[in-house]
Amino acid sequence: MSKFIHYSSLTKKYIMSIAGFFLMMFLIVHLGINLFILPITENHEDVFRNGVEFMTSNPLIKVMEVFLFAAFIIHIIYGAVLQIKNWMSRPVRYRIEGWSHTSFFSKFMIHTGIIVFIFLVIHLMNFYLVKEGFTEALSGPVTVENNHDFYHMAINLFTNTTYSVIYILFIVLLGFHLNHAFQSAFQSLGWNHSRYTPVIKAIGNIYSIVIPLGFILIPLYFIFLY
C-alpha cells in the first residue's frame, strides 16, 4: 500500500490517465444504453432492459465490472493523493494569484472531481446498491417490479423535477471535468504532437459536449415532454 502511494509523480499520473481513459470509454457505453430510456425507437424499453440485463449478468461484463470499480477507486485515490501533495507544495499562498493564461477547467479538476464523486455515490445508491439489495428503490409514479428493474427506477427518479435538475447540474460539471481530462490524459502519457494534439483537443471538446448533452437529454425529456 505504501508503495502504491510512493510511486513517482509521473507514474501516478500515468495510472490516473489510464484509469481515466477507461472511465471515459465506459461513459460511452453507459450513455448508449441510457438513451434507450427515451422513446427513440418502437421497442426502446425492451432494448434498454436487454442492455441492462446484459450489463448486469454477462460474465465478461462481470469481469469488466471489477476493472471499472478498480478504475474508479484508483482514479479517486490518486486524484486525492496528487492534490494533497500539490497543496503541500505551496504552503504560503500568493496575495494575488492566477492571472496567468491557462487551460481554464484544469484549475478546478479537484472541485469538479469531488462533485462528480458525490454524484457517483448517489447514483450507486439509486441503482447499483438497489440491484445488490443494500438499498431500497425510491418510489414514484411507476411500480418498480424487482431490484433489476432499472427502467422503472429511472422513470421514478427523472419524473422528480428536483432530481432531474440536480442531475443536469452534476452532468454539466462532469462535462467540465471531461473537457480537461481528455486532452490532459494524452499529455500525461506523453502523446503530444504538433499536428495531432490540436486534433486530440478538438475530439476532447466534442466528447465533453456530446456525452454530457446525451445524458442531459433524458431528464430534459422527463421535465418537458413526459
Place this chain on the structure above:
Amino acid sequence: MNLTLKIWRQENPQAKGRFEKYDVKDISSDASFLEMLDILNEQLIHEGGDPVAFDHDCREGICGACSLYINGRPHGPDTGITVCQMHMRNFRDGSTITIEPWRAKAFPVIKDLMVDRFAFDKIIQAGGYISVNAGSAPDANVIPIPKENAETAMDAAACIGCGACVAACKNASAMLFVSARVSQFAVLPQGKIEAAKRAKSMVAAMDEMGFGNCTNTYACEAECPKNISVSHIARMNREFFIAKVTDSAKK
C-alpha cells in the same frame, strides 16, 4: 509615473513577513522594472530604511536570477521576457503594483523577494549533464544531427532556470524546467546514452525536493520567459515511461 508598491518584506527565512506599502514618484515609463526598484531602494537608503532585497544579475534576460511575482504573474504582465527586460510602460500611471517572491515549498524565502532555488541545482546534479571523457575536444561535425533535433534541443536549452514555471503553476510543479533539461539531451545522440538514467534520476530529485505534480494547466508555458513548450513535458513523460519499462526488462 507615480506608483504605489505593495512589496513582501521578510527579514530572514524564519521571520513571518508582511506586505509594506511604498510610493515612488516620477518614474520614467522607459525605466525597466528593476531600475524602478533601484530608485525605490535609493529612496529607502536615504530615509535610513532597509532596501528591498531582490535577485538580479545580468539584466539582459539570460541569467535567470530575477524572480518577481508581479500582480499575479511571474515576471509581470509582459510575455516571453524576464522582469529585468520589462519596462514600466506596461503599467498605468497611478496604479498599485503588488510584488511577491516565488511561492513554493521548494523555494524558501531568503529575504524579502529573494528565494533559494537550490532545488533546481539538486535536480541538475541528479542528471542534467552528459558524461564524456576528458581530452581534446572532438570535431563538432563528427556526429551528424538532424536539424530538427538540433533546433528542438536548442529550444529546450533556452531554459534559464529562473523558476517562473514553478511560480506560475498552481501546484508549484517544476515539470517544465525538468522536462526542458531532459529534452535538451534526449533528442541528441550524445544525450541518448544516459537518457533512461537521466529521466529517472531527475524526476526522483524533483519529487524529493517537494515540487507539486503536473495538472497540465499550462500556466508554466504561458509565463516562461523563454517560451519553453509543454511538448517537452510530454517528451519527458515518454522518456520516463521508456526508462521505467526498459529498466524492469533488464532486471
